[in-house]
Amino acid sequence: MTQMPGYPYSPLEGSDGIRLLTIEAVDPEEECAEIRCKIEKFRLESAPPYRALSYAWGHTNSKAIILDGSRVKIRENLWHALWNLRDRGFSVPNLTTRYHFTKGDTKWIWIDALCIDQRNTAERNHQVRLMGQIYKTAVEVVAWLGCLKEKSNNGRDFYDVYAWMIGLNKLAEETQLGDGDYYLAGTHLLPEFNPITVLQFFDRPYWRRMWIVQEIGLASDITILFDDLSANWKGLHRLRMLLSSPSLAPAPAFTARFQLLRTNEKVQGSQAFSLDRHRTSQQSNKLEDLIETCQDSICSDPRDKVYALLGLAVDCQNDELAVDYSKTLFQIYADVINFYHPSHSREGGPSQHTVRFSQMLQRSFDRPSELRDGADRYLLAPDSELSLSAINIFGICTSIISGLGQACNSATILLQLSKLPPHHIDARSRENMSRTIEDMRKVIPISSQTSFALQAQNATRFLVSINTSATPSSKQIKKSHSTQESQNCLPFVMDNGQTGYVPMNARIGDSICQFLGCDVAAVLRERPGGYDIVGRALVDKSVAELQGNAESWTKKYSYSVPDFGSTFTWTPEQAMYLYLDMATLQQLTA
Structure with a gap:
């Protein structure tokens, strides 16, 4: 401002x-x-x-x-x-x-x-x-919440919202409607309402603001102001409980309208209801959960994607993360990873969750170029304020690259798409192609001398110390995402039949290492004493994932999640320990 x-x-x-x-x-x-x-x-x-x-x-x-x-x-x-x-x-x-x-x-x-x-x-x-x-x-x-006239000058809209706010107040004031009494429905307390206008209430810009998560979560009492209208937050809380009650049996006159609200994703998935859930479960509000809930919230400074949550996060009440607006976004990314990782690894061992969290954190920041630039600066001149110890990650070598295609980039894919008859491309295929073009910038070579991988069954202190003894020079490190090599990528096929894209430096025989609970994949190349991490890959979804029966937690991922389904297993030979410096972790999970 x-x-x-x-x-x-x-x-x-x-x-x-x-x-x-x-x-x-x-x-x-x-x-x-x-x-x-x-x-x-x-x-x-x-x-x-x-x-x-x-x-x-x-x-x-x-x-x-x-x-x-x-x-x-x-x-x-x-x-x-x-x-x-x-x-x-x-x-x-x-x-x-x-x-x-x-x-x-x-x-x-x-x-x-x-x-x-x-x-x-x-x-x-x-x-x-x-x-x-x-x-x-x-x-x-x-x-x-702002002025209604920003939305419409229609007098009917104002009347509908007025009736809705009055109804919320009636729900808040009803003394016979306790938290366990939602089978009583209470729909008689809400007047006839226009569902479209109610959806406008849940779609107000206010609900998307980052800072309100803490402001609402910690408040002892809340009054909602919408233009000249007011309502107590308790009415909104009771409405959420009412709509989520499995025994809801509203009067026939209200059935259609309430069913619309119960099934509408904008209402059930609204930030207003998410805020109320955080408000009523304050003791379980960990920073990682809050970041995930608020990925799409809006703030002018991306650093507030973390700082706006510290007052509410139960695991950040003793200055575990210090507020410092003089830090770069990459430094804050590193601070949060260093805070998160120890609590998700056993006795200093590898973490199965840090990769997924890093990907989620970067999506929340939504500043990929700023983070990449910070990672480059870190590699060229390691930041003394950041921990230089490697983050220990658990991964699975799911397959080997058995074939590579001709080099391509977003331009060649668009050209191929333009040559196909329109009736050969359905809406879903076109959407998937557009997403692939957008994500190809992630398929990059990685050139860090401080990151490596070991087979889990062979990971000894001696091997770890040997691999960490190398000290990289600025001449050994290059800005991988800015080189011409990273502007192109190679289609590949693995020996398990899955396909995808790898960077230009990949070779037949390289291993594809995937991480649990997310769609991040790395290209590993074996050498004496371990593996080098040579790039980031995209692995297309498996047949099972494409059949539309994916569980809800996998639907948000564009590429293959290795542990999709309950039958996924791996052998000890597939288990890998990866030791990643902060920049490599950022590049892999961008």
Whole structure:
């Protein structure tokens, strides 16, 4: 956010210093008057009761407010939130008066964009570390969904949403509907509603914002504001429980509409319901689970894909991961991997899960070029702040490359596709081809002298020490993804019949090593004392995976997952231990 040129922030005091804001009330006849606010500094431990605003930053369009006498610009969505709060009476008659509020009538508000000096990296780090405590301490979190008029000027839409919000409040207030009583349905509490309008409620940009995961998860009480309407979060929680109840038997008049909500993926898979699940199971909110749930959430800074979850993650409550916005994205990737890996390996042994987690983490960041550049810099000049010890990974050599085709790239595949008659290509084939073209950038040669593999049954301390004794020089390492060699790849077939793509440096006889629970594959080449990791491969799905009976957890993967199905086994000769430096792990799982 471009924040308030010239606003004179003074330093916060103490390790728990925060700022709180009040809004000046206006005469009803002057409702168009400018928004005027005041900021004061407090210690969190002795701060007055306050509310915390949860909202989406939204578009960069800006409007002006008066803050402590200075005209400053804020984003339009926040301006609308402040206007709405003022209109609802969350305001004070005079900004110069010192007020003593109770929890019930407090007019103090905490808002990240205004209460944090966003231009001061040290303060930003400090306040983000406090964020969990700030939202946990607030007497109420106000969730601002935005203005309905952004969606439509249709009066009917407003009526439908009004009826829906009233219904949520009735669900929240119903004293005879306990958490175990959803067989009572309670559908009589919800008025007739337009399902399309309700879907708009679940599709608001607010729900896709990264930071709300923590803000909602830690709040003691939540009020949802949607334009001029409000509802208590408890109504949304009860709606989720109602729709998931196997004994739901709504009145006939509601059956069709409720069935639509029960079967609609936008509702059942909505971030609103995911947030409520995290909120009601706080003791099981581990960082890895939160990252997986929030892969598609939106934030302007990809580092917040981790930092926005630390206050809620139960395994990050003792500064296991420090907030530091001066770090690069690759450094944060390495921090998270080094945090995750030890807890998923037994007594320093290999992990079966780190590869899958690394792939998921990179998908969440969604900045492949930034991570690749960081990996290159790490290889050329290892970062002293990162652990240089190899990450020990468990893999399976599923087959041997038995044949290689002619070199190809995305252009040649597109050319082949254009020559096929349209009736020979169904929608699914076209989608798969497009995905392959997009993913071919992952088929890269790897040239790291600090990564290697050993057969698990032969992995001794002596072999590990021999393989780790080499010290790479900058001349031995190249930027693999930027060379011409990596722009092309080779179609291949394995001796088990499966096909795919490997980098140009692959050879017949190389092994394909796959990793459990994901579609990552590596090309290994045997040498005296172990194996070199020579590239990343794509392995096409097996016949069973393509038949459409794949379990839900494999559907999100584009390529073959080796342990698909319950009959998968491997022999001791196939089991591999891979020792990967951070850059090689990043390249394999991009």
